[in-house]
Amino acid sequence: AVFAAYYFLKIPLISMTTTEKRQVLPTNVRPTHYNLTLLPDLKEFTFNGTEVINLNINENTKVIILHANDVKVKSAKIVSLNLKTSYSHEAVDISHDEQKQTATLTFPHDLPAGSTAALHLVFAGYLNDKMVGFYRSSYKDELNQTKYMATTQFEATEARRAFPCWDEPAIKATFDITLVVPSDLVALSNMNVISERQLPNDKKEVKFATTPIMSTYLVAFIVGDLAYVEKSTTGAQNGGKPVLVRVYATKGQENNGLFALNVAADVLEYFAGVFGIPYPLPKCDMVAIPDFEAGAMENWGLITYRTAAILFNPKDSDAKFKQRIAYTVSHELAHQWFGNLVTMDWWDHLWLNEGFATWVGYLAVVKVFPEWDYWTQFVTDGLQRGLQLDALRSSHPIEVPVNDPSEIHQIFDAISYYKGASVIRMLSNYLGEDVFLAGVRRYLKRHEYGNASTGDLWKALAEESGIDVEEFMSVWTRVVGYPVLNVTESDPNTLCISQSRFLSSGIVGSDEDTTVWWVPLGIDLGSNVQSDVRNAVLSKKEEILKLPHRADDFYQINARKTGVFRVNYPPERLAKLGQAVKKNLLETSDRVGLVADAGALALSGHGKTSGMLSLIKEFEDEEKYIVWMEINSRMADLLTAWFEQPEHVYQGLHAFRRHLVSKLVRKLGWEYSDSDDFLTTMLRTLVIRTAGKSGDPDVVNEALRRFKLFTSGDESAFHPNIRGAVYEIVLTYGGEEEFDFILDAYKNAKTADQKIVTLNALGLVQQENLIQKFLHFAISDEVKNQDIIYAFAGLQANRKSRRQLWNFVKQNWELIHERYSRSLVLFGNVIKYSIDLFASEEDIRDIENFFKDKDTKEFARPLKQSLENIRVNAAWLSRDKEDVENWLKNNGY
Numbered sequence: 107a108v109f110a111a112y113y114f115l116k117i118p119l120i121s122m123t124t125t126e127k128r129q130v131l132p133t134n135v136r137p138t139h140y141n142l143t144l145l146p147d148l149k150e151f152t153f154n155g156t157e158v159i160n161l162n163i164n165e166n167t168k169v170i171i172l173h174a175n176d177v178k179v180k181s182a183k184i185v186s187l188n189l190k191t192s193y194s195h196e197a198v199d200i201s202h203d204e205q206k207q208t209a210t211l212t213f214p215h216d217l218p219a220g221s222t223a224a225l226h227l228v229f230a231g232y233l234n235d236k237m238v239g240f241y242r243s244s245y246k247d248e249l250n251q252t253k254y255m256a257t258t259q260f261e262a263t264e265a266r267r268a269f270p271c272w273d274e275p276a277i278k279a280t281f282d283i284t285l286v287v288p289s290d291l292v293a294l295s296n297m298n299v300i301s302e303r304q305l306p307n308d309k310k311e312v313k314f315a316t317t318p319i320m321s322t323y324l325v326a327f328i329v330g331d332l333a334y335v336e337k338s339t340t341g342a343q344n345g346g347k348p349v350l351v352r353v354y355a356t357k358g359q360e361n362n363g364l365f366a367l368n369v370a371a372d373v374l375e376y377f378a379g380v381f382g383i384p385y386p387l388p389k390c391d392m393v394a395i396p397d398f399e400a401g402a403m404e405n406w407g408l409i410t411y412r413t414a415a416i417l418f419n420p421k422d423s424d425a426k427f428k429q430r431i432a433y434t435v436s437h438e439l440a441h442q443w444f445g446n447l448v449t450m451d452w453w454d455h456l457w458l459n460e461g462f463a464t465w466v467g468y469l470a471v472v473k474v475f476p477e478w479d480y481w482t483q484f485v486t487d488g489l490q491r492g493l494q495l496d497a498l499r500s501s502h503p504i505e506v507p508v509n510d511p512s513e514i515h516q517i518f519d520a521i522s523y524y525k526g527a528s529v530i531r532m533l534s535n536y537l538g539e540d541v542f543l544a545g546v547r548r549y550l551k552r553h554e555y556g557n558a559s560t561g562d563l564w565k566a567l568a569e570e571s572g573i574d575v576e577e578f579m580s581v582w583t584r585v586v587g588y589p590v591l592n593v594t595e596s597d598p599n600t601l602c603i604s605q606s607r608f609l610s611s612g613i614v615g616s617d618e619d620t621t622v623w624w625v626p627l628g629i630d631l632g633s634n635v636q637s638d639v640r641n642a643v644l645s646k647k648e649e650i651l652k653l654p655h656r657a658d659d660f661y662q663i664n665a666r667k668t669g670v671f672r673v674n675y676p677p678e679r680l681a682k683l684g685q686a687v688k689k690n691l692l693e694t695s696d697r698v699g700l701v702a703d704a705g706a707l708a709l710s711g712h713g714k715t716s717g718m719l720s721l722i723k724e725f726e727d728e729e730k731y732i733v734w735m736e737i738n739s740r741m742a743d744l745l746t747a748w749f750e751q752p753e754h755v756y757q758g759l760h761a762f763r764r765h766l767v768s769k770l771v772r773k774l775g776w777e778y779s780d781s782d783d784f785l786t787t788m789l790r791t792l793v794i795r796t797a798g799k800s801g802d803p804d805v806v807n808e809a810l811r812r813f814k815l816f817t818s819g820d821e822s823a824f825h826p827n828i829r830g831a832v833y834e835i836v837l838t839y840g841g842e843e844e845f846d847f848i849l850d851a852y853k854n855a856k857t858a859d860q861k862i863v864t865l866n867a868l869g870l871v872q873q874e875n876l877i878q879k880f881l882h883f884a885i886s887d888e889v890k891n892q893d894i895i896y897a898f899a900g901l902q903a904n905r906k907s908r909r910q911l912w913n914f915v916k917q918n919w920e921l922i923h924e925r926y927s928r929s930l931v932l933f934g935n936v937i938k939y940s941i942d943l944f945a946s947e948e949d950i951r952d953i954e955n956f957f958k959d960k961d962t963k964e965f966a967r968p969l970k971q972s973l974e975n976i977r978v979n980a981a982w983l984s985r986d987k988e989d990v991e992n993w994l995k996n997n998g999y
């Protein structure tokens with residue numbers, strides 16, 4: 107890391123030679139157009155396909171290599187498209203390389219360089235149930251019959267499972283897609299239908315319009331018994347051209363798509379304006395898929411979603427899911443420009459797609475739902491997630507070399523999404539949002555229908571702003587980590603600020619602390635002091651900062667928490683900020699940030715956990731939901747690491763927690779009213795859950811009372827918003843009867859969000875035999891593979907089942923591996939949720955020992971990160987065990 111101290115010297119991407127290790131296809135030929143026909147068989151779960159691919163022949167060659175994975179090329183023929191050099195050759199050899207995921211076609215004669223040719227392929231594959239490639243998804247229809255649909259998930263490298271292709275993001279082409287399907291089903295693809303023709307045997311042939319030039323990972327097609335709701339955008343921002351938006355779901359579910367539909371129509375219009383380019387397709391379909399690995403996927407013109415990320419039932423759904431849906435829709439619509447129209451060159455620039463879509467997704471939600479205070483929510487659920495992962499030695503730079511499919515999928519993580527979005531937010535705040543967005547428009551226009559990399563974005567932003575953006579941003583995207591600012595005061599107006607890398611495992615060694623970040627300080631001096639110091643940037647290792655005279659001596663750093671760093675104040679200053687909280691002098695986002703930094707610094711040992719607890723104590727009168735989210739998550743981290751501490755300590759922490767929310771829970775009560783604002787609704791749910799799980803007797807009794815009514819048939823005994831909280835409380839204090847009832851409730855859940863909430867709550871079951879029963883249930887066919895993570899997350903959070911869960915995973919490894927490992931992103935989470943929350947060196951040894959003789963390539967990153975999290979927790983615990991015990995004693999808990 108020698109270069110890092112001189113960040114202005116343009117930091118190279120680790121090493122330029124790493125591109126040589128990329129698993130990419132030879133450049134001898136390149137496709138320009140695919141004419142693709144697929145015939146899925148929803149009874150046999152197979153498909154047949156034919157393809158005519160137009161190629162540019164760049165070099166004289168007999169051999170064509172293209173991607174194919176689990177699809178078998180049965181015949182290949184190449185036909186000249188040049189009139190002068192006409193030829194037609196059957197391949198003399200077709201071979202498949204499973205490991206490289208390629209097919210190699212060998213022809214008898216050279217194809218001449220400079221010519222164009224059409225490659226005719228016939229192939230066949232299997233509609234798998236692993237949620238990747240071209241796959242089947244099952245559901246119960248309105249008559250409770252099991253039905254199947256076929257759908258696709260191609261990002262990052264799975265298009266090659268559906269049809270042989272050049273499956274790299276920079277190899278763009280146009281597509282003509284034809285589907286041959288049962289006459290009574292709906293067939294969808296990226297583009298609109300241009301013709302439909304009846305065929306014998308109750309089949310029809312559906313042809314779609316030619317796509318714009320695009321990457322393979324964004325191609326999609328779906329066949330199923332679907333119904334829709336629809337709405338047109340106004341078109342006002344879209345060059346006057348309305349776009350037809352539809353939400354599709356399995357028949358009978360479509361009306362639950364109305365909320366997402368309305369959001370989408372607003373956001374699509376908004377983005378056309380923000381990005382300055384009309385949405386280029388004639389329609390935008392969004393489809394709820396019963397089995398879906400990720401949350402949603404931005405296929406151009408045919409966006410796919412997990413059902414819980416798009417369907418909302420105003421009567422039966424939990425309000426929390428509204429936010430998730432609105433954000434998911436916004437995020438995926440953002441990709442229609444950022445990702446689909448302009449695509450990253452290669453996956454090491456994945457953050458351009460995901461970090462940007464995350465940032466602009468928040469921007470759109472703020473626009474459509476200003477009352478949600480969504481940027482402040484970003485500080486707790488976005489910024490903190492990025493900072494948390496990036497505080498590990500096993501983190502990675504935002505721009506990271508990735509060479510093969512197993513490496514690529516592992517960077518769909520909090521760095522690409524949340525550190526990426528946080529860095530963009532910091533930059534946008536520095537340049538001004540208007541200038542920033544103008545730069546984005548310039549970037550999109552320049553690269554539309556093409557590919558770009560991080561440097562291209564910086565270049566456009568520099569042109570727009572007149573500032574050399576790359577000079578100070580490369581350190582943020584090319585170097586791992588971020589700084590903590592250590593502040594000392596020689597007098598209240600003279601600050602000495604130094605920066606060093608922040609690691610959750612504590613103080614860094616000098617050889618890992620050579621980076622100098624560019625840090626816009628965000629100095630806040632209170633509202634009536636004007637001073638240039640507000641714009642100060644720290645660009646050295648250490649600097650003295652003079653503040654102007656202020657009557658009250660108030661200041662804080664990183665106002666509104668737009669910067670990507672932590673601040674370590676002197677203890678007296680932290681105490682003063684605590685008083686400012688009490689006097690309600692800080693903005694919501696600053697209160698969130700204060701708690702977050704105190705929590706992170708306690709974990710790392712920069713501060714004491716007693717200091718964090720004392721600060722949190724100042725929040726007794728706090729009434730903002732978003733601040734409570736942060737307090738709750740820091741207290742949960744503490745309880746997690748302390749899970750095997752003596753009972754009086756563990757219960758003392760719960761008593762403190764109970765005390766914190768006791769006023770609010772009484773004030774807010776149990777009834778939800780339509781006139782409540784959204785954040786009050788969310789706050790009520792949060793405090794009931796927290797008070798109940800921490801053992802507030804009134805809340806526990808009320809939960810038990812209402813549950814009793816519920817079990818005797820009173821569906822209105824509690825609001826859907828607190829279904830999860832009530833289940834969790836009841837399971838924490840109940841036994842087999844409650845467990846069985848809630849298990850049944852899971853099986854009969856009416857909405858997708860109810861299923862998730864219930865499955866997650868079931869993880870709180872306390873009795874060993876019931877935990878065992880639930881573990882077996884969780885990996886049975888009763889739970890969709892996509893939902894295993896909710897069960898595991900619940901079981902892991904529960905201190906009674908945390909060890910049982912990991913033992914179960916070890917004992918059933920083969921089965922679990924077979925069941926989930928082909929869904930690469932999902933499987934990384936399965937591993938993480940099995941081990942992430944332990945807090946001892948023995949556990950680390952046990953886990954390492956278990957994986958010693960196993961191939962961990964596909965989940966190496968999450969495994970390493972989990973192990974480091976455990977190490978961090980273990981160190982925290984041994985450092986502050988007594989500190990916490992003393993604090994509890996001294997404060998009467």
Ligand code: BES
Pocket residue numbers: 261262400401402403404433434435437438441460463515518931
């Ligand atoms: N492009 C991703 C989908 C994806 C994720 C594909 C992982 C392959 C691997 C999509 O835009 C996305 O980011 N989805 C998120 C939800 C979103 C609201 C943050 C997801 O699936 O978690």
Ligand code: ZN
Pocket residue numbers: 437438441459460463
């Ligand atoms: Zn995304």
